[in-house]
Amino acid sequence: MANMAQAIRMALHYAETHLGVTDIFGEDVGAPLGGVFTCTQGLKTTWNSPLDERGIIGAAMGIAMGGGRPVAEIQFCDYVYNTIDLLKLAGNTCWSSNGDWNLPMVVRTPVGSGIRGSIYHSHSFDATMTHIPGWKVVMPSNPLDAYGLLISACKEQNPVMYLEPKALLRVKGEERIPGEPDDDRTLSKLIDAPLGDRSQWKPQWPEALEAFAVPIGKGKLVREGSQVTVVSYGRTLPLCARAAATLADEGISVEVIDLRSLWPYDWDMMKASIQKTGRVLFVNEDTEVTNFGEHLVRRTVDELFYSLLAPPRLLAGKFVPGIGLADTLEMASVPQQNDVTTALRALAGEQP
Amino acid sequence: MSRPRLIKESSAPLPLDRELLVRIHDLMVKTRVLEERLIQMYKQGHGYFWIGGPGEEAFNVPLGLLMKKGQGPEYDYLHAHYRQSGTLLALGEEPIGALRQMKNTASDPYSGGRNFAGHFSLRKYNVAPVSSPIEVQYSIAPGTAMVQKRVGGDGITIVTGGDAGTAEGDFATCLVWSSRPANPLPVLIIVTNNKWGISTAGEGQHGETRVSERGKAFNIRSKTINGNDPVEAYLELKEAMEYVRTERKPFLLEANVSRLYGHSSASGANYVTEEVDCLKDFEKRLEQDGVLTRQQMDDLRNRYTEDMAAAARIARDEPLPEPESIWKHIFAEDK
Numbered sequence: 001m002a003n004m005a006q007a008i009r010m011a012l013h014y015a016e017t018h019l020g021v022t023d024i025f026g027e028d029v030g031a032p033l034g035g036v037f038t039c040t041q042g043l044k045t046t047w048n049s050p051l052d053e054r055g056i057i058g059a060a061m062g063i064a065m066g067g068g069r070p071v072a073e074i075q076f077c078d079y080v081y082n083t084i085d086l087l088k089l090a091g092n093t094c095w096s097s098n099g100d101w102n103l104p105m106v107v108r109t110p111v112g113s114g115i116r117g118s119i120y121h122s123h124s125f126d127a128t129m130t131h132i133p134g135w136k137v138v139m140p141s142n143p144l145d146a147y148g149l150l151i152s153a154c155k156e157q158n159p160v161m162y163l164e165p166k167a168l169l170r171v172k173g174e175e176r177i178p179g180e181p182d183d184d185r186t187l188s189k190l191i192d193a194p195l196g197d198r199s200q201w202k203p204q205w206p207e208a209l210e211a212f213a214v215p216i217g218k219g220k221l222v223r224e225g226s227q228v229t230v231v232s233y234g235r236t237l238p239l240c241a242r243a244a245a246t247l248a249d250e251g252i253s254v255e256v257i258d259l260r261s262l263w264p265y266d267w268d269m270m271k272a273s274i275q276k277t278g279r280v281l282f283v284n285e286d287t288e289v290t291n292f293g294e295h296l297v298r299r300t301v302d303e304l305f306y307s308l309l310a311p312p313r314l315l316a317g318k319f320v321p322g323i324g325l326a327d328t329l330e331m332a333s334v335p336q337q338n339d340v341t342t343a344l345r346a347l348a349g350e351q352p
Numbered sequence: 353m354s355r356p357r358l359i360k361e362s363s364a365p366l367p368l369d370r371e372l373l374v375r376i377h378d379l380m381v382k383t384r385v386l387e388e389r390l391i392q393m394y395k396q397g398h399g400y401f402w403i404g405g406p407g408e409e410a411f412n413v414p415l416g417l418l419m420k421k422g423q424g425p426e427y428d429y430l431h432a433h434y435r436q437s438g439t440l441l442a443l444g445e446e447p448i449g450a451l452r453q454m455k456n457t458a459s460d461p462y463s464g465g466r467n468f469a470g471h472f473s474l475r476k477y478n479v480a481p482v483s484s485p486i487e488v489q490y491s492i493a494p495g496t497a498m499v500q501k502r503v504g505g506d507g508i509t510i511v512t513g514g515d516a517g518t519a520e521g522d523f524a525t526c527l528v529w530s531s532r533p534a535n536p537l538p539v540l541i542i543v544t545n546n547k548w549g550i551s552t553a554g555e556g557q558h559g560e561t562r563v564s565e566r567g568k569a570f571n572i573r574s575k576t577i578n579g580n581d582p583v584e585a586y587l588e589l590k591e592a593m594e595y596v597r598t599e600r601k602p603f604l605l606e607a608n609v610s611r612l613y614g615h616s617s618a619s620g621a622n623y624v625t626e627e628v629d630c631l632k633d634f635e636k637r638l639e640q641d642g643v644l645t646r647q648q649m650d651d652l653r654n655r656y657t658e659d660m661a662a663a664a665r666i667a668r669d670e671p672l673p674e675p676e677s678i679w680k681h682i683f684a685e686d687k
Contacts (some may be wrong), residue, residue, distance in 0.1 A: 023498075050532070054491050056526040062495015062509075065480055066425050068502075070495075086491065089483055097473040097481045098464030099667035134682055157684035318496045 001173040002180050002187055002229040007143035008039040008108075008164065009191060010177060011150035013205050016045045019154045023063055025049050026056055026073030030302045032198050036075060037110060037169050041193045042203030057083040057107065061090050064105040064159075071154065074109040076117070077125040079162070091134025106153045106160045111139070112285055113334045114167020119322035121166075122330070124249045124286035126234075129161050129263050130295070135318040136216050137262040139163040141237035143173035143255060145260055148214030155213070163262075164330075167233035179208035204264040220268035225255035228348045229273040231296065236335055240283055252348045258261075262292060267299070274300060278309030279347050285334040288316035310350035313341045361475055366641050368583055373643050375419035376417070376582050378652065380409040380631050383438035386447040386655040389664055390454050390469050391613060391621045398668055399454040400586040402621055404470045405435025407612035409632035411579035416442025418593055419510065421477050421631040429478040431489035431511040434470035436482075437545065443477050448663040449524050457670040458677070465673040481616075486513060487520035490541070494529035497537035506597040512542040515606075518566070530602035531570040538650025539602045540592055541572070544579060546611040551619065567604035579607030580630040 003011065013038045015021040018024040024040055034041030049056050053074055060072035074080040080087070087107075094102045113122040129137045136158055137340035140146035146164070153160040172184065199261040222237070223244050232240045237258050244254035255273050259265055274280045280300055293314040300312040317334045324330060359387075366373055387406040389568040396404040400544045405412060416439035432439065437450055449461040456465040462473045463481075470686035473481035480492065500507045512524060543563045548555040560566060567574030573595065577588045582648045586606065610627035614620055638644045 022502075050528050052528065054522060055494070055529050058488065058493075058522065058525060059495040059498065059529065062431075062492040062497070063499055064495070066496040066499030068495075068499045085485055086488060086540075089488055093481055095679075096463055096466050096471075097475070098462075098466065099681035100473055100475045101481060104684075136683075191586025213476055244450065291549075336666070339652070347427055 001175070001184060002169045002177055003172045004140065004143045004144045004146045004164070005037050005039045006187065006191060007042065007177055009041060010180065010206070010209055011147045012040065012043050013228045014151065014209050014211065015071070015154035016043060018211065019047060019151070019152050020069045021071055022068040022164045023043060023047065023058070023070040025070065027051050027075045029073050032192055033042045034071065034177055034308065037166065038193070038206065039108070039169070040073065041163070042191065042201070048215040050116060053079050053083050054086060055092070056106065056137065057086040060105045060107065061086065061103055065101065069154070071106040071108060076107040076124045077111045078120045078122050080125065084247055087132055087135070087352055091132045092136070093121040095134060102157050102160050105159050106156070106162055108162045108164060110164045110166040110169070112165050112167060112289040113323055113330055114235055114330045115167070115326060116327070116330060117323070118325040122323035124317065125163060125286070126262055126284060127290060127292045129163070129176040132294045136160045137163065138216055139165065139170045139234045140232055140260060141165065141168060141258050142175070142190050144175045144177055144214060145208050145214050145220070147177045148212050149216065151211055151213040152216050156183070156216070158221060160216070163234065166277070167235045169236070178210040178255065181208050214260065217264040217266060219260055219262045219269040220258040221269065222256040222258050223254065225277065227253045227259065227277055228281065228344055229270070230283060230344060231259055231270055231293045233262065234281045234284065236285055236340065239335065239337050239340045242337060244346050246341055247344055247348070250345070252345065254344055254348070270296070271304065275307045278307060280349070281313045281315060281347050283315045283335060283340055285317045287319045288314065289319045291316045302319065303332055309352050310347055314349055315339060366583055366643065368586060368639065370643055373638065377634060377638060377644065379413040379438065379647070380456055380582065381635065381649070381653050382447065382656050383409045383441050385653065385660050386441070386450055386541045387465060387613070388436055390450060391617070392618050393451065393454050393664055396580055396622065398664070399456070401617055402454070403434050403467050403616035404437055404613070407610035407627060407630065408435050408579065409438045410582040411544060411585045411607045411609055412436050412438030412565070412633060413442045413590050414582055414638070415439050415510070418586070418589050419443065420507060423476050423478060423589065425496070425500045427478050428504045429480065429493070429500070429509045431480045431493045431496070431509065432472060432482050433486065433489065433513050434468070434482050435514070436472070436610040437470060440472050440474070440479070443476070443479070447660060449666050450669060451667040452670065453491055455667045455670070458670060458673040459665060459670050464677070465498065470542055486517035487522040487557050489513060490517070490520070490526035492520040494537055495525055497530065497539045500538055501600055506580070508538040508593065508596045510540045510542065512544060514549070515545040515554060516552070517545065517562055518543055519558060519656065527566065527570045531572050531657060536601040538596045538600045540596045541602055541604045543604070543606045543649055544609045546609050548615065550612055552616045564604050564606040572602050572604050573607070574604035576606040576608065579609040580628050580633065582630065582634055590628060626638060639651055649669055653674055
């Protein structure tokens with residue numbers, strides 16, 4: 001099975017050959033590196049930009065205005081903050097021009113902890129990004145969704161922020177991407193650039209790749225359960241799935257929802273689940289103050305209060321200025337497996 | 353390189369056809385009267401904020417006349433700032449659009465009552481939405497130019513901003529991205545230098561002798577011109593645009609202009625007598641050369657004043673956008 005980086009690369013290959021993507025660009029996105037996480041190796045429309053994030057977002061907007069279809073990359077989301085007014089402008093361009101202009105553009109950026117990235121390579125961007133209207137925001141938790149969400153993003157008429165959980169970029173999927181070869185070694189031989197001199201290397205893309213699209217705005221029911229609902233996305237989603245499996249052994253039935261799209265999001269799926277279980281935990285790793293999960297808690301209280309058996313809970317990153325490099329500091333700053341399992345167990349046991 | 357132009361000698365004949373001179377004058381008057389009407393509307397409470405470019409007509413009108421007008425990368429893109437009603441009128445826009453934007457009516461053709469006066473947006477002529485931050489257009493412009501270069505043809509990207517905005521990193525972005533030796537871009541980078549950043553004088557803002565000299569470090573061909581002379585502006589813009597069109601390389605053009613009514617309504621929007629008035633100077637010249645009589649020019653101004661008053665009355669009576677329209681056009685599929 002492909003890992004997430006390979007899935008992203010294959011989706012981009014499909015998008016530039018079938019969906020009209022004209023420019024895949026950013027810092028070190030083109031040859032020889034093909035992206036610091038190898039997500040853009042071997043693609044035909046890649047190019048290396050100056051080390052200028054404002055230039056990257058601005059150029060993407062201009063290319064979209066000019067009739068191109070760009071997929072821009074910001075090397076780490078920690079560097080996207082100095083483009084915040086351009087992101088706001090991209091989000092409001094359709095609205096402020098009363099529908100005259102629209103920007104079909106995708107911005108990809110790796111987010112979150114998990115690679116021991118210290119203060120400037122570990123941040124989350126979900127709360128900030130969902131605060132900017134006019135964008136669609138997605139974040140996959142497995143290679144198949146990474147592929148399908150990127151296909152959808154590249155078909156969009158609007159700006160899409162595609163958040164890549166960097167801790168999961170090397171994790172292999174459990175489901176096969178339609179068209180990928182049967183075994184991992186074959187896939188790697190075909191599409192992974194060799195170490196050392198790559199000047200003569202060309203990828204051999206699997207010809208059977210399909211336009212498999214995960215619709216933006218649709219969540220995924222990862223596991224059915226009856227006593228507690230847990231809603232997550234990105235790096236923390238597999239933690240929630242494992243916690244649910246562990247708790248099943250203890251006789252606690254947890255329903256797991258992978259939100260996949262943060263805007264628009266699948267409220268119908270969450271609502272049905274929360275009404276069924278009466279208990280909900282939202283999990284992500286962005287800092288906990290003014291967290292996207294807080295919005296979901298508020299909506300749950302507003303609309304589903306009388307269905308609840310316990311207060312809706314949020315498990316998120318600590319409200320500290322950064323993630324320290326030492327293993328102990330990172331582990332203490334963002335939710336880990338044990339935190340999720342403990343929180344779910346406590347919520348399941350809470351009685352009205 | 354450009355040669356010195358005879359037009360700077362007041363005794364030399366004006367080096368443009370009479371028809372073109374009359375057209376430029378007509379549009380300059382129309383623009384000035386429009387801006388004065390916008391200011392009046394603001395002062396009468398028919399708008400919340402005025403910002404515009406009276407004093408820049410001599411530069412903005414020729415720019416609009418010289419643009420290759422149309423939609424898509426085969427035509428010129430304009431990433432404008434908010435002092436360019438003259439360019440829009442020269443492209444063929446009717447003044448009532450700007451009046452409607454001032455009055456925030458649902459009929460405002462540029463933003464549907466959502467944005468300030470002077471914040472034009474016109475996809476049919478490749479005019480990108482104008483943004484209140486003074487520099488972002490410099491970061492966006494290389495993108496349209498990249499597409500144009502790839503598509504071929506002679507369409508160019510034009511980006512304009514003020515001298516104060518060159519302090520922002522986006523101006524450096526534009527210089528860097530448009531002049532990379534591996535991929536030079538067809539961008540006409542314009543700085544209209546009115547020597548002010550809101551209330552701070554130029555000497556408190558930036559230290560270079562000429563803003564255009566910043567192009568030298570990037571090997572960008574550049575020039576500073578007198579933007580208060582419409583004939584010089586026309587000829588220099590024409591030359592710069594031809595260079596960008598054919599060479600597919602950037603050009604940095606600095607135009608020294610006046611700011612006749614201050615920064616915006618925030619600074620009072622009253623006529624500043626110490627500044628050069630490009631319209632008065634041009635009219636003196638047209639009269640001297642026998643192109644138009646004083647009477648003809650006065651009649652024109654009176655006619656536009658009446659037209660503008662009538663248009664303002666129409667705009668004043670039009671409805672505001674429906675409250676529920678806030679949900680429209682957040683995404684493109686709402687179209």
